[in-house]
Amino acid sequence: MASDSLRGDDVLHALPANSTSRDVLDALSRMIEEQGLKVGDRLPPEVEIARQLGIGRAKVREALTSWQNMGIVTRNKKAGTRLAAEVSSNAIHLPVTLKLEAESLLRTHAVRRPLELETARLAAQQANDKQRLLIEARAAELMAVFQAGEDWRVADYKFHAAVHLACGNPLFGELIQQIQQGFNEVYEAPFGQPHLGAATIPLHAPLAEAIVAGDEVEAERLMGEIMDMVEAEIRQVMETQNV
Template sequence: MPRIKKIRLCDSVIEAVKEMIAEEGFKPGDKFYSENELTKQLGVSRSSIREAVKILETTGFVSVRQGKGIFITDRQGLRFEEFTGWLKNNEQAIRDNFEVRMILESKVARYAAAKADTDDIRRLQEAHTAFIKYARENDTERAIVCDGRFHRRLAAATKNETLHVLMKAITTKLPTGWISSLYTPGRMEKTINEHSDIVAAVKKGDAAGAENAMMRHLLNAVHDISCHIEAEQVKPEEGAG
């Protein structure tokens, strides 16, 4: 595990912990590393670890049990009805998120295709392969982590640090776009195909193709979310009378 740069520390720690959970096979209910262990592994202060853990607890990734430690939360265990209700209550925020992503990520894909080197392509393919693995296992939580990694690595391939920082901010500060789209029925399998199109275009150096593939990916995702919300809204009417 690489040591964390002391820049944007809390966000870096949160991202690192999410990747540790996904990559090291932690399951719901498992005890996670202690604050002292995380301090040593990530090379940051204990106060930074505590701040990150507090945010991760608030967002439902971990739970802290007094005197016992940090435990992985069973976010997969949320009832589908609760998730659907969350979608309805946050529909506008989700749309806003995707509008930002369409503006930004279509160009990210274009520049990545134009500038990616062999190492960038290898790292992008690794993230895509990991996503496929967890999607096929129906492990949504780990798929979400890998999806965020895929988009960050695409941004890194642009060789533009500002774009990379913006993508890191979106995937760590605004996770609702990823969570909502990947929990929508059928979306993970579609994402596999859409990511494959993006990777193929980047490998070929096809800037226009990569931009179009990313735009299709995001438009399809927000369309599927909207259709799911509309389908849930008409259910009571179908059962009325």
């Protein structure tokens, strides 16, 4: 049965004044594991977390909102903030903060995958001439940056944004951005690897070609291959860290 109280008064330790949202969530992760909290258990109120950590309440609210967007907690005024996902290092031999990061990334990726596949298919079906030219240009820009050995993340974002725009339904892009935002606000570089997914970049050129050619089946297949490769890389990093 879920409990409504933590054992002890001060279960968190003060953080430096310049702490980030990730620092706040790392502290909460350790607290949750040490206290043995389970799904359904309630976390301390924002004001109490802020007091114990010695930081502003706004920073706590920002951090917890990120967790809410990732499906780790639920929040409402009457029930407070409650765990919606397991926060424990017991299942695999990883530090709890790294395990939580990996599970959060896999969770958001699983939701994003079908949206990206359908977006690619619809873009191949719906894109007008101007949108096709933009997709070609964004793909060329991405490949040029990647082949030059530069940071390709912004170019990759612009390419996918062009595909989302071409699908004819703005909700797809908005939903995908919302899903990723919660994770990216905390984990700017997953596992400390800012270029996670680099192996998928060469596939973006044929993906653009398929969309421009109106080949819905090939566009969806290539997007699926890209998403599968990213998931496989996440799991491989988990296994490496586990070792």
